[in-house]
Amino acid sequence: MTATDIATTVRTCLREVAPEADLDALPADADLREELFLDSLDFLRLVELLSERTGHRIDEEDYPHLESVNSTVAFLSRVG
Amino acid sequence: MGWEPIRKSAAERAAANLADYAQTRRDFTWEQARGWLSGLPEGAGLNIGYEAVDRHAVGERRDVVALRFLGRGDAVTEVTYGELARRTNRFANLLDSLGVRSGGRVFSLLGREPALYVTALGTLKHTSVFSPLFSAFGPQPVRERLVRGDAQVLVTTPGLYRSRVAPIRDDLPQLRHVLVTGDDPPPAGTISLDAALAGVEDTFTVPPTDPEQMALLHFTSGTTGKPKGAVHVHEAVVAHHASARFALDLRESDVFWCTADPGWVTGTSYGIIAPLTVGATMIVDPGEFDARRWYANLAEQRVTVWYTAPTALRMLMRYGDDLPARYDLSALRYIASVGEPLNAEAVVWGQRALGQPIHDNWWQTETGSIMISNYAGMDLRPGAMGTPVPGVEAGLLQRDADGRLRMDDGVPRTVDEPDVEGELALRPGWPSMFRGYLHDEARYAACFAGDWYRTGDLARRDVDGYYWFIGRADDVITSAGHLIGPFEVESLLMEHPAVAEAGVIGKPDPVAGEVVKAFISLRDGYEATDDLRLELLGFGRRRLGSVAPKEVAFDQQLPHTRSGKVMRRLLKARELGLPEGDLSTLEPSA
Numbered sequence: 044m045t046a047t048d049i050a051t052t053v054r055t056c057l058r059e060v061a062p063e064a065d066l067d068a069l070p071a072d073a074d075l076r077e078e079l080f081l082d083s084l085d086f087l088r089l090v091e092l093l094s095e096r097t098g099h100r101i102d103e104e105d106y107p108h109l110e111s112v113n114s115t116v117a118f119l120s121r122v123g
Numbered sequence: 124m125g126w127e128p129i130r131k132s133a134a135e136r137a138a139a140n141l142a143d144y145a146q147t148r149r150d151f152t153w154e155q156a157r158g159w160l161s162g163l164p165e166g167a168g169l170n171i172g173y174e175a176v177d178r179h180a181v182g183e184r185r186d187v188v189a190l191r192f193l194g195r196g197d198a199v200t201e202v203t204y205g206e207l208a209r210r211t212n213r214f215a216n217l218l219d220s221l222g223v224r225s226g227g228r229v230f231s232l233l234g235r236e237p238a239l240y241v242t243a244l245g246t247l248k249h250t251s252v253f254s255p256l257f258s259a260f261g262p263q264p265v266r267e268r269l270v271r272g273d274a275q276v277l278v279t280t281p282g283l284y285r286s287r288v289a290p291i292r293d294d295l296p297q298l299r300h301v302l303v304t305g306d307d308p309p310p311a312g313t314i315s316l317d318a319a320l321a322g323v324e325d326t327f328t329v330p331p332t333d334p335e336q337m338a339l340l341h342f343t344s345g346t347t348g349k350p351k352g353a354v355h356v357h358e359a360v361v362a363h364h365a366s367a368r369f370a371l372d373l374r375e376s377d378v379f380w381c382t383a384d385p386g387w388v389t390g391t392s393y394g395i396i397a398p399l400t401v402g403a404t405m406i407v408d409p410g411e412f413d414a415r416r417w418y419a420n421l422a423e424q425r426v427t428v429w430y431t432a433p434t435a436l437r438m439l440m441r442y443g444d445d446l447p448a449r450y451d452l453s454a455l456r457y458i459a460s461v462g463e464p465l466n467a468e469a470v471v472w473g474q475r476a477l478g479q480p481i482h483d484n485w486w487q488t489e490t491g492s493i494m495i496s497n498y499a500g501m502d503l504r505p506g507a508m509g510t511p512v513p514g515v516e517a518g519l520l521q522r523d524a525d526g527r528l529r530m531d532d533g534v535p536r537t538v539d540e541p542d543v544e545g546e547l548a549l550r551p552g553w554p555s556m557f558r559g560y561l562h563d564e565a566r567y568a569a570c571f572a573g574d575w576y577r578t579g580d581l582a583r584r585d586v587d588g589y590y591w592f593i594g595r596a597d598d599v600i601t602s603a604g605h606l607i608g609p610f611e612v613e614s615l616l617m618e619h620p621a622v623a624e625a626g627v628i629g630k631p632d633p634v635a636g637e638v639v640k641a642f643i644s645l646r647d648g649y650e651a652t653d654d655l656r657l658e659l660l661g662f663g664r665r666r667l668g669s670v671a672p673k674e675v676a677f678d679q680q681l682p683h684t685r686s687g688k689v690m691r692r693l694l695k696a697r698e699l700g701l702p703e704g705d706l707s708t709l710e711p712s713a
Contacts, residue, residue: 063661076411082259082669083412083438084603084635103414103442 044097049119053112056092060085071113093119126467126505129480139500141369144510151513153554156365160400167331171338171360172211172248175399177329180208184375184402190240191378193408193420202237204402207244210237212327213320214245220323221276221300225250225330226337228272231385232256232265232279232287235394235409238304238316239385242278243395247338247357248329251276254340254352257386257605258283261668263615264350266291268342269298272352272561278302284310287668334358340561341388343488344608346597352561353488359392359555360400362492362514367397369512370484370496372457373428375402380420381430382408387605388488389461392555393430397492403428414442418450425454432462434603436469436481437634444476452478457499459484462604463636464592467505484509485592487578488606489570491555495590507589508582515553519545519584520575526596528572535572541586546596548575598691600629602637607670609691612663616641616672619662621649626681626689627672630698641672642694644679651677 044052054066061079069078076086090109094101099122101109108118136142161178162169179185185205192200202210218229229246231253233239239255246253254272256265265287269277274297279288281303288301292312302316309315339355367373371393379398383389398405406424410416412435421429439447458473458481465483473481484496485508495517497509511517519538521529522545529536538545549556556576560567570577581593600607609627616625623646629637643659645651656675663671682690696702 058657061661061664062657063665080259080664080668082603083434084632084638084673087438087634088673107415 046120050116052096053115060089072111129503136500140372141498142500144501147513153514156361169334169357170329170332171357172244173329174360175396176208176244179204179402188404190405209325210241211245211248212325213323214241215249215327216323217319218249227251227275229276230254230274232258232283234258235407250332252337252340255385259669261666262287262291263666269295272340274298276300280304281310332357341488344606346599347610353557354559355491359491362553362555363392363397364400366492366512367401370493371459372499373401377403377427378425379403379428380406380426418447421452422450427454428457430459432604433465434635440472447476463601470505489557504589507591510588516550518548520548542583544583544593547578547580547582551576600637603635615666621645626691626694628691628695638673640674642676642678644681
């Protein structure tokens with residue numbers, strides 16, 4: 044997957060978890076949990092979707108990388 | 124059950140606050156526990172705020188840290204009992220200056236931040252009524268509760284005000300004052316809390332307080348109808364205090380951490396009141412769950428007693444045993460859990476990975492304090508709720524096949540044999556028993572059968588008197604320890620133009636216990652597309668916040684009872700792939 048593909052996938056997964064959010068207006072470095080009001084269950088769902096759609100295993104250890112759109116894309120590009 | 128009891132040594136028993144359960148249960152009286160508190164000077168009654176703050180502030184504990192706020196990074200702010208007394212004095216004076224009278228309703232919509240504690244305790248000292256709201260609620264549940272609770276004052280953050288309150292402010296004519304935290308200029312129609320506090324005196328004398336005076340209003344959810352405001356009185360503090368000593372083994376030398384959100388009853392009874400009445404030091408972390416941060420808090424803050432929830436524990440378990448091993452948890456001497464039944468695996472995991480077993484306990488918004496618990500000085504049965512707290516009488520009521528109580532001349536029949544399921548019931552009389560649902564006599568009356576308060580939970584009792592949770596007797600959903608009323612969620616979904624009808628259930632979830640799932644039938648002209656599914660999920664989240672459905676499924680054939688209600692029980696049975704049970708009340712198929 045290219046970085047652009049990954050970015051698209053991240054946004055698709057975010058839309059699934061927080062469909063009410065205006066993702067176009069979401070700054071790429073904004074804190075996802077805060078800006079999108081994700082609770083712990085939403086966050087776990089996001090992890091599950093990202094893992095499913097990118098084929099990468101995401102461990103609990105990796106959660107700190109999933110802070111913003113940018114850091115998530117960077118992390119998934121790195122492990123890819 | 125397959126799980127060995129966790130035995131407590133003679134030394135552990137002797138060291139516990141509740142060292143001899145059987146004897147204490149026999150001898151203990153609530154009168155006695157009242158004597159553990161100070162009471163207002165000159166016999167002027169009993170006030171929760173005074174017991175939590177002022178009695179320490181006028182004595183030797185005035186310079187002890189009451190609250191230790193952990194900031195975003197490493198920043199720590201400490202507030203002593205003396206300082207907390209001055210800040211809450213200011214808040215009480217501020218209520219006076221705003222013209223709020225005794226009994227006026229003061230709501231908070233705040234996270235775990237200093238203003239929350241000042242608001243709660245200042246309101247109680249003022250003899251107004253404190254009602255906390257969950258800050259993850261959307262505008263709809265916020266409005267519902269502010270209206271039903273006759274809110275006069277609301278304390279919140281500018282951000283929450285803009286997103287949750289401003290859109291509904293016009294529907295709240297009774298809400299006279301909104302106080303907002305922070306240093307920025309307050310949004311239009313609000314007052315800066317800090318500026319207002321700076322303008323009033325920091326001395327205040329708690330007025331005479333009748334122990335039966337209303338102090339707290341906690342909203343909870345039932346199967347049907349709107350949220351219910353459970354009324355608690357100042358006398359409740361006797362049970363807050365005694366139960367913290369018995370069930371949390373709490374002492375004044377403890378560093379205590381309660382992870383509950385302040386918007387729910389645990390966050391008030393044990394996240395604000397009880398530990399302060401004991402004179403302990405409380406840790407306050409504003410953040411949400413974060414495994415590393417939580418372990419670091421336990422280690423660095425030298426937390427001795429920790430009160431948390433099954434969902435959080437199960438999330439920690441996912442990180443494995445190596446992570447906690449990297450932290451020094453040697454200060455931790457007691458762990459308790461509440462919110463939903465704690466599975467035996469988690470109890471035993473605590474012993475292995477954290478060095479302490481986890482003591483489950485059980486209570487409800489209506490009971491105000493812990494009713495059934497495992498104890499530091501008693502053998503622990505993994506998976507059991509525990510045994511009744513001294514001063515509390517519990518029982519099980521027999522139910523027939525339709526779930527109705529078996530009654531003889533108005534007296535419910537009790538289950539007397541071991542290991543037989545019944546509805547868990549309590550004999551009213553403990554101090555923190557709710558005194559009513561605000562503006563809702565009928566639903567209050569419906570909670571009682573003969574001399575028993577019906578909890579709505581099903582349980583069994585083993586031969587040694589330990590209670591074991593079985594399930595809810597109704598359709599109320601418990602997700603991450605939060606009680607969610609399906610009716611509130613269904614009503615909101617039906618406001619969407621595409622929705623003809625909705626049935627909402629709790630779908631079992633390995634982490635949260637249950638998650639909210641909605642089954643929706645669509646109006647003519649709407650198609651069951653993925654876009655519509657996402658739109659409905661988003662609609663729920665925007666309006667309800669975190670009590671919104673996490674899953675939406677379309678179903679044009681929702682099952683109904685003969686009286687035309689959606690049969691949630693059947694939806695749930697289908698979801699679980701279970702036999703669908705007695706369908707005699709189902710409408711005949713077309």
